[in-house]
Amino acid sequence: MEEEELQQIQANVSLAIDQLGPLSDVEFGLNPESVEWVEGFIERQRARPGFDPERIDGLVGVLGSFLGACIAAATGGRWRKSDDDTWGVLLPDGSTAFPFTKVRKQFRGGVEDGESIAGFYRVAVGFIATGKLREACGGGAGPDAT
Template sequence: MEHHILANAELVRKVAAEQLDTVVQYDEAGVRWLDRYIDGQRENASTDVRAKLPNTLGSFLGECIRQTYGGQWVEDSTHGWQVKINDGVSVFPFNKVAKHLANEDGDSVLGLFTAIPGMIDFASKQAGAAGSNSKAGDRPWWRFW
Protein backbone atom coordinates (compact mmCIF):
# COMPACT_ATOMS: atom_id res chain seq x y z
CA MET A 1 0.00 0.00 0.00
CA GLU A 2 2.85 2.40 0.73
CA HIS A 3 3.81 2.15 -2.94
CA HIS A 4 0.31 3.41 -3.88
CA ILE A 5 0.60 6.27 -1.40
CA LEU A 6 3.89 7.39 -2.92
CA ALA A 7 2.48 7.07 -6.44
CA ASN A 8 -0.54 9.21 -5.46
CA ALA A 9 1.74 11.84 -3.92
CA GLU A 10 3.75 12.01 -7.15
CA LEU A 11 0.50 12.21 -9.14
CA VAL A 12 -0.43 15.39 -7.23
CA ARG A 13 2.95 16.91 -8.10
CA LYS A 14 2.57 15.88 -11.76
CA VAL A 15 -0.95 17.30 -12.09
CA ALA A 16 0.11 20.53 -10.38
CA ALA A 17 3.01 20.93 -12.81
CA GLU A 18 1.27 19.86 -16.01
CA GLN A 19 -2.25 21.17 -15.53
CA LEU A 20 -1.84 24.03 -13.06
CA ASP A 21 1.65 25.20 -14.09
CA THR A 22 2.80 24.97 -10.46
CA VAL A 23 5.84 23.10 -9.19
CA VAL A 24 5.28 21.75 -5.69
CA GLN A 25 7.73 19.99 -3.42
CA TYR A 26 7.28 17.96 -0.25
CA ASP A 27 7.76 20.94 2.06
CA GLU A 28 5.86 23.74 3.80
CA ALA A 29 5.45 25.66 0.55
CA GLY A 30 3.86 22.55 -0.96
CA VAL A 31 1.44 22.34 1.96
CA ARG A 32 0.61 26.05 1.60
CA TRP A 33 -0.27 25.39 -2.04
CA LEU A 34 -2.29 22.30 -1.00
CA ASP A 35 -4.23 24.31 1.58
CA ARG A 36 -5.33 26.83 -1.06
CA TYR A 37 -6.02 24.07 -3.59
CA ILE A 38 -8.31 22.23 -1.15
CA ASP A 39 -10.19 25.47 -0.45
CA GLY A 40 -10.81 25.85 -4.18
CA GLN A 41 -11.89 22.24 -4.60
CA ARG A 42 -14.31 22.51 -1.68
CA GLU A 43 -16.05 25.36 -3.48
CA ASN A 44 -15.81 24.20 -7.10
CA ALA A 45 -15.42 20.42 -7.38
CA SER A 46 -18.33 18.09 -7.83
CA THR A 47 -19.35 15.84 -4.94
CA ASP A 48 -17.93 12.88 -6.85
CA VAL A 49 -14.53 14.53 -7.28
CA ARG A 50 -14.42 15.72 -3.65
CA ALA A 51 -15.02 12.13 -2.51
CA LYS A 52 -11.92 10.95 -4.40
CA LEU A 53 -9.55 13.76 -3.41
CA PRO A 54 -8.60 12.60 0.12
CA ASN A 55 -6.70 9.60 -1.28
CA THR A 56 -4.45 11.58 -3.59
CA LEU A 57 -4.18 14.82 -1.65
CA GLY A 58 -3.75 12.96 1.65
CA SER A 59 -0.85 11.05 0.12
CA PHE A 60 0.80 14.33 -0.84
CA LEU A 61 0.19 15.85 2.60
CA GLY A 62 1.57 12.76 4.31
CA GLU A 63 4.71 12.81 2.20
CA CYS A 64 5.21 16.50 2.97
CA ILE A 65 4.97 15.66 6.67
CA ARG A 66 7.17 12.56 6.42
CA GLN A 67 9.88 14.25 4.38
CA THR A 68 9.90 17.40 6.52
CA TYR A 69 9.61 15.94 10.02
CA GLY A 70 10.65 12.33 9.50
CA GLY A 71 8.60 9.30 10.30
CA GLN A 72 7.07 6.46 8.39
CA TRP A 73 3.76 5.34 6.98
CA VAL A 74 1.98 2.94 9.33
CA GLU A 75 -1.48 1.43 9.02
CA ASP A 76 -3.71 1.78 12.07
CA SER A 77 -6.49 -0.82 12.14
CA THR A 78 -8.97 1.69 13.59
CA HIS A 79 -8.12 5.02 11.94
CA GLY A 80 -6.39 4.06 8.70
CA TRP A 81 -2.99 5.13 7.42
CA GLN A 82 -0.92 7.52 9.48
CA VAL A 83 2.51 9.09 9.44
CA LYS A 84 4.13 8.07 12.69
CA ILE A 85 6.82 10.64 13.44
CA ASN A 86 7.84 9.12 16.76
CA ASP A 87 6.26 7.22 19.66
CA GLY A 88 4.47 10.37 20.81
CA VAL A 89 3.35 11.91 17.52
CA SER A 90 1.29 10.41 14.71
CA VAL A 91 -0.85 12.25 12.18
CA PHE A 92 -3.57 11.03 9.84
CA PRO A 93 -3.22 12.99 6.58
CA PHE A 94 -6.11 11.31 4.73
CA ASN A 95 -8.52 12.13 7.54
CA LYS A 96 -7.23 15.71 7.71
CA VAL A 97 -7.72 16.29 3.99
CA ALA A 98 -11.27 14.89 4.20
CA LYS A 99 -12.03 17.24 7.11
CA HIS A 100 -10.53 20.22 5.28
CA LEU A 101 -12.65 19.44 2.22
CA ALA A 102 -15.78 19.24 4.37
CA ASN A 103 -15.21 22.25 6.64
CA GLU A 104 -14.16 25.77 5.85
CA ASP A 105 -12.84 26.72 9.27
CA GLY A 106 -10.65 24.91 11.74
CA ASP A 107 -9.52 21.94 9.65
CA SER A 108 -6.67 23.40 7.62
CA VAL A 109 -3.98 21.01 6.42
CA LEU A 110 -1.52 23.90 6.78
CA GLY A 111 -2.59 24.35 10.40
CA LEU A 112 -1.79 20.70 11.09
CA PHE A 113 1.55 20.90 9.29
CA THR A 114 2.73 23.99 11.17
CA ALA A 115 1.56 22.55 14.52
CA ILE A 116 3.73 19.44 14.22
CA PRO A 117 6.95 20.97 15.64
CA GLY A 118 5.00 21.93 18.77
CA MET A 119 3.55 18.42 19.00
CA ILE A 120 7.02 16.92 18.70
CA ASP A 121 8.36 19.25 21.37
CA PHE A 122 5.44 18.54 23.70
CA ALA A 123 5.77 14.77 23.23
CA SER A 124 9.49 15.01 23.93
CA LYS A 125 8.88 16.96 27.14
CA GLN A 126 6.17 14.50 28.20
CA ALA A 127 8.50 11.57 27.61
CA GLY A 128 11.21 13.29 29.64
CA ALA A 129 8.82 14.13 32.45
CA ALA A 130 7.44 10.59 32.52
CA GLY A 131 10.97 9.25 32.72
CA SER A 132 11.73 11.40 35.76
CA ASN A 133 8.44 10.46 37.48
CA SER A 134 7.48 14.12 37.61
CA LYS A 135 3.97 15.13 38.64
CA ALA A 136 3.74 17.13 35.40
CA GLY A 137 4.14 13.87 33.47
CA ASP A 138 1.05 12.51 35.23
CA ARG A 139 -1.18 15.39 34.09
CA PRO A 140 -3.32 15.06 30.97
CA TRP A 141 -1.90 17.08 28.06
CA TRP A 142 -4.77 19.55 28.20
CA ARG A 143 -4.12 20.61 31.82
CA PHE A 144 -1.76 23.51 32.10
CA TRP A 145 -1.67 23.75 35.91
Protein backbone atom coordinates (compact mmCIF):
# COMPACT_ATOMS: atom_id res chain seq x y z
CA MET A 1 0.00 0.00 0.00
CA GLU A 2 2.78 2.45 0.87
CA GLU A 3 4.44 1.80 -2.48
CA GLU A 4 1.19 2.72 -4.27
CA GLU A 5 0.92 5.91 -2.22
CA LEU A 6 4.52 6.84 -3.06
CA GLN A 7 3.76 6.24 -6.74
CA GLN A 8 0.74 8.56 -6.42
CA ILE A 9 2.92 11.23 -4.80
CA GLN A 10 5.38 10.97 -7.70
CA ALA A 11 2.52 11.12 -10.22
CA ASN A 12 1.29 14.27 -8.47
CA VAL A 13 4.76 15.83 -8.71
CA SER A 14 4.86 15.09 -12.45
CA LEU A 15 1.35 16.52 -12.87
CA ALA A 16 2.33 19.72 -11.05
CA ILE A 17 5.42 20.18 -13.22
CA ASP A 18 3.58 19.35 -16.45
CA GLN A 19 0.55 21.54 -15.75
CA LEU A 20 2.02 24.47 -13.82
CA GLY A 21 5.36 24.76 -15.56
CA PRO A 22 3.91 26.18 -18.79
CA LEU A 23 1.83 28.68 -16.78
CA SER A 24 4.77 29.97 -14.78
CA ASP A 25 7.35 32.57 -15.63
CA VAL A 26 10.20 30.63 -14.00
CA GLU A 27 12.37 27.62 -14.82
CA PHE A 28 9.77 25.34 -13.23
CA GLY A 29 11.01 22.30 -11.36
CA LEU A 30 12.08 21.16 -7.92
CA ASN A 31 13.58 24.51 -6.96
CA PRO A 32 12.92 27.52 -4.69
CA GLU A 33 11.70 29.73 -7.56
CA SER A 34 8.97 27.23 -8.37
CA VAL A 35 7.92 27.02 -4.72
CA GLU A 36 7.59 30.83 -4.71
CA TRP A 37 5.50 30.67 -7.89
CA VAL A 38 3.24 27.96 -6.43
CA GLU A 39 2.72 30.11 -3.33
CA GLY A 40 1.41 32.86 -5.62
CA PHE A 41 -0.72 30.32 -7.46
CA ILE A 42 -2.36 29.31 -4.18
CA GLU A 43 -3.05 32.94 -3.36
CA ARG A 44 -4.56 33.49 -6.82
CA GLN A 45 -6.81 30.45 -6.32
CA ARG A 46 -7.90 31.76 -2.92
CA ALA A 47 -8.88 35.10 -4.53
CA ARG A 48 -11.13 33.49 -7.15
CA PRO A 49 -14.86 34.05 -6.79
CA GLY A 50 -16.52 31.00 -5.27
CA PHE A 51 -13.29 29.59 -3.82
CA ASP A 52 -14.16 27.02 -1.14
CA PRO A 53 -11.25 26.06 1.16
CA GLU A 54 -13.11 22.88 2.09
CA ARG A 55 -13.05 21.59 -1.51
CA ILE A 56 -9.34 21.59 -2.18
CA ASP A 57 -8.24 18.02 -1.47
CA GLY A 58 -7.07 17.42 -5.04
CA LEU A 59 -5.02 20.60 -5.13
CA VAL A 60 -3.58 19.89 -1.69
CA GLY A 61 -2.53 16.43 -2.89
CA VAL A 62 -0.80 17.71 -6.02
CA LEU A 63 0.78 20.83 -4.53
CA GLY A 64 1.74 19.10 -1.27
CA SER A 65 3.46 16.36 -3.25
CA PHE A 66 5.31 18.99 -5.26
CA LEU A 67 6.36 20.97 -2.16
CA GLY A 68 7.56 17.80 -0.44
CA ALA A 69 9.54 16.77 -3.50
CA CYS A 70 11.19 20.20 -3.59
CA ILE A 71 12.15 19.89 0.08
CA ALA A 72 13.44 16.33 -0.43
CA ALA A 73 15.47 17.39 -3.48
CA ALA A 74 17.07 20.30 -1.63
CA THR A 75 17.88 18.40 1.57
CA GLY A 76 18.45 14.79 0.56
CA GLY A 77 15.32 13.93 2.54
CA ARG A 78 12.89 11.16 1.72
CA TRP A 79 9.17 10.52 1.98
CA ARG A 80 8.06 8.75 5.14
CA LYS A 81 4.71 7.86 6.61
CA SER A 82 4.33 8.94 10.24
CA ASP A 83 2.75 6.91 13.02
CA ASP A 84 -0.60 8.62 12.35
CA ASP A 85 -0.46 7.68 8.63
CA THR A 86 0.44 11.20 7.51
CA TRP A 87 3.02 11.51 4.76
CA GLY A 88 5.96 13.82 5.34
CA VAL A 89 9.56 14.33 4.30
CA LEU A 90 12.12 12.90 6.70
CA LEU A 91 14.94 15.44 6.90
CA PRO A 92 18.63 14.67 7.49
CA ASP A 93 18.44 15.94 11.09
CA GLY A 94 15.72 13.36 11.90
CA SER A 95 12.77 15.75 11.94
CA THR A 96 9.86 15.55 9.52
CA ALA A 97 8.35 18.27 7.35
CA PHE A 98 4.64 17.89 6.53
CA PRO A 99 4.07 19.65 3.19
CA PHE A 100 0.44 18.59 2.72
CA THR A 101 -0.46 20.17 6.06
CA LYS A 102 1.30 23.41 5.12
CA VAL A 103 -0.34 23.64 1.71
CA ARG A 104 -3.77 23.14 3.31
CA LYS A 105 -2.97 25.82 5.91
CA GLN A 106 -2.03 28.32 3.20
CA PHE A 107 -5.22 27.56 1.26
CA ARG A 108 -7.27 28.15 4.41
CA GLY A 109 -5.47 31.14 5.95
CA GLY A 110 -3.34 32.62 3.23
CA VAL A 111 -0.08 34.47 3.50
CA GLU A 112 -1.85 37.28 5.34
CA ASP A 113 -2.29 34.81 8.23
CA GLY A 114 1.38 33.81 8.05
CA GLU A 115 0.81 30.60 6.10
CA SER A 116 3.54 30.70 3.47
CA ILE A 117 4.73 27.55 1.71
CA ALA A 118 7.79 29.47 0.50
CA GLY A 119 8.67 30.41 4.07
CA PHE A 120 8.07 26.81 5.13
CA TYR A 121 10.42 25.63 2.38
CA ARG A 122 13.13 28.11 3.39
CA VAL A 123 12.95 27.13 7.06
CA ALA A 124 12.86 23.38 6.34
CA VAL A 125 15.79 23.56 3.91
CA GLY A 126 17.93 26.25 5.50
CA PHE A 127 17.38 25.72 9.21
CA ILE A 128 15.68 22.48 10.19
CA ALA A 129 17.40 20.06 7.79
CA THR A 130 20.81 21.58 8.49
CA GLY A 131 20.43 21.40 12.26
CA LYS A 132 20.77 25.20 12.61
CA LEU A 133 17.36 25.46 14.28
CA ARG A 134 18.28 22.80 16.81
CA GLU A 135 21.55 24.61 17.55
CA ALA A 136 19.71 27.90 18.01
CA CYS A 137 17.28 26.21 20.40
CA GLY A 138 20.08 24.69 22.46
CA GLY A 139 20.06 21.12 21.11
CA GLY A 140 17.48 18.47 21.88
CA ALA A 141 15.19 16.54 19.61
CA GLY A 142 14.43 17.89 16.16
CA PRO A 143 11.11 19.62 15.67
CA ASP A 144 8.47 18.42 13.29
CA ALA A 145 7.65 21.15 10.81
CA THR A 146 4.09 21.87 9.77
